[in-house]
């Protein structure tokens with residue numbers, strides 16, 4: 286069965302725009318699955334519904350076969366879904382460690398101490414082989430580093446499914462290579478990845494399966510290996 290499934294999901298915005306129409310998306314455990322489509326195809330809308338930022342007008346979302354309602358990003362996080370936003374949701378004037386624990390439930394009414402945040406960041410950084418400096422200020426980091434922080438932040442919150450929104454749009458070719466290596470490592474560690482992109486060519490290098498969206502509709506997913514053979 287699927288880990289995450291969008292079953293005939295339709296989204297009509299209040300202004301009447303139908304951004305998704307009966308979209309079907311099925312995510313298998315342990316895969317890297319790309320959602321590809323041109324601007325306006327409905328990728329962001331689908332992604333927002335997977336992360337509780339928008340609710341479907343019609344259709345169902347299933348997690349491990351069970352129907353779920355994702356009413357907020359916190360709902361999605363609680364269910365092991367993490368998001369790496371295209372424009373990072375980090376506080377620039379704060380350190381990496383502070384950003385890592387930002388918004389996390391302090392235990393028994395106590396805030397998480399800076400030293401503890403640094404320790405947690407170092408531990409996550411080691412575990413996932415994502416080198417970040419806990420004490421660096423986010424505003425001084427390259428985009429590639431900021432992205433690593435966002436990935437670690439999602440993992441610290443227990444993400445098993447990681448959704449990346451156009452993750453390479455802001456990266457240099459070298460940073461892209463590095464990201465791809467990291468994603469393969471995460472996959473080896475049992476994570477499942479949704480990779481949103483508007484470049485089909487790019488995702489072929491990293492994704493196991495691809496779902497193409499066109500004008501708010503989804504096409505059946507295909508294996509990357511199959512297209513590569515055809516060419």
Ligand code: ADP
Nearest residue numbers: 298300302304322323324325326327328329330
């Ligand atoms: P993509 O991510 O593939 O570019 P989007 O999901 O952002 O596609 O957009 C799909 C369609 O929905 C577009 O026509 C877009 O203008 C429209 N749209 C996206 N977000 C909203 C919104 N909040 N309100 C109204 N229309 C929206």
Ligand code: ADP
Nearest residue numbers: 298300302324325326328329330333371450451
């Ligand atoms: P992206 O494709 O990266 O989401 P966009 O420029 O399409 O970038 O959209 C930026 C933001 O504006 C998104 O949050 C999107 O949902 C929203 N948006 C897009 N189109 C519309 C629209 N027609 N009306 C209202 N909000 C929209």
